[in-house]
Amino acid sequence: MQTIANIDFDSTLYSQAHHWMLILYQMNEPSMAIHLDNVHLMRFIQPFDNMPRCQNYINTNTVKTFTLFSYIGNILTWLWNNNAIPDHLNHIIIFCPSSSDKKYLQAWTKRYTKKIRDIITHDALDRELLIAGMKYIEELCSYCEDEGVLNLLKEDHKKVCLALMYSVANQITLQDEYIRLSEEAS
Numbered sequence: 001m002q003t004i005a006n007i008d009f010d011s012t013l014y015s016q017a018h019h020w021m022l023i024l025y026q027m028n029e030p031s032m033a034i035h036l037d038n039v040h041l042m043r044f045i046q047p048f049d050n051m052p053r054c055q056n057y058i059n060t061n062t063v064k065t066f067t068l069f070s071y072i073g074n075i076l077t078w079l080w081n082n083n084a085i086p087d088h089l090n091h092i093i094i095f096c097p098s099s100s101d102k103k104y105l106q107a108w109t110k111r112y113t114k115k116i117r118d119i120i121t122h123d124a125l126d127r128e129l130l131i132a133g134m135k136y137i138e139e140l141c142s143y144c145e146d147e148g149v150l151n152l153l154k155e156d157h158k159k160v161c162l163a164l165m166y167s168v169a170n171q172i173t174l175q176d177e178y179i180r181l182s183e184e185a186s
Contacts, residue, residue, distance in 0.1 A: 002039040010043035013152055017140055019090075020061075021045040021132065023069040024054045032097070036126045038163040043156065044133050045069070051078060058089055065090045067132065069125070072096035072105060091117045093132070095125045127171070130164040 004025045014020070025034070026049050036042070048054035051074050058066055066089045070078070075094050079085070085092070092115050096102055105119045120128050137157040144150045 001033055002036050003033045004036065004039075004047055005049065006036070006039045007042045007045060007047040008040075009046040013149065013156070014044050014046075014140075018063075018143075019065045019067070019136070019139070021067045021069075021136055022048060022054065022058070023129075024048045024051060024074045025071045026051045026054075026074050027071075032122075034095075034122050034125060036129070037167070038126055038130055038160075041156070041159050041163055042129055042133060044136055045129065055082075058086055062086075062088055064088065067091040067093070067136075069093045069095060069129065069132075072101055076108075085115045089115065091115065093117055093128065094119045095122055095128075096120075097122055127164065127167045130160055130167060133160045134164060 004023055007023065021044055023045050025031075025047070048057070054068075055078065058068075068075075068089060068091070070092060072094055075092060094105055094109070094116065096105060096119065099121060102119050102121055109116045109119070118128070134157065137153055137160065141150060141153050141157065144153060
């Protein structure tokens with residue numbers, strides 16, 4: 001099974017960018033593996049399984065800006081212990097196990113609305129990473145002047161777009177099946 005631990009950040013291609021994407025998923029006890037169908041395409045995101053290391057990374061790279069995907073428990077601990085988010089941490093997307101967790105978080109995080117952009121459930125993480133990656137790579141392409149790097153970015157962009165297309169098609173199929181079964185049950 002492909003999980004967050006299998007993300008292989010391409011530092012050659014993406015470390016030169018001014019804006020970086022990170023994902024934090026530190027579990028101190030046996031944890032739930034979050035399946036990512038498209039982990040092999042997520043070369044644009046740097047994974048962390050250690051919150052202090054992730055915080056240090058963000059705090060010591062103040063000339064960069066960041067988007068952080070963080071597990072619910074990790075970001076709540078971060079906010080509880082620090083009560084502050086660094087200015088150069090532009091966007092936070094929180095992922096959580098269930099819709100009830102999502103509702104709780106939406107209420108709890110109201111005071112951080114300038115930084116917390118979205119709260120999603122685990123089952124949407126793969127798709128949301130693809131969407132963010134697509135936009136991120138498009139932005140990098142607009143600033144890239146090196147033709148070789150630009151071609152590599154465009155190839156990654158194409159792969160991410162195709163994976164997103166398949167992900168959305170699968171979601172539509174699941175919704176159609178749900179509707180069909182509920183109509184049959186009626």
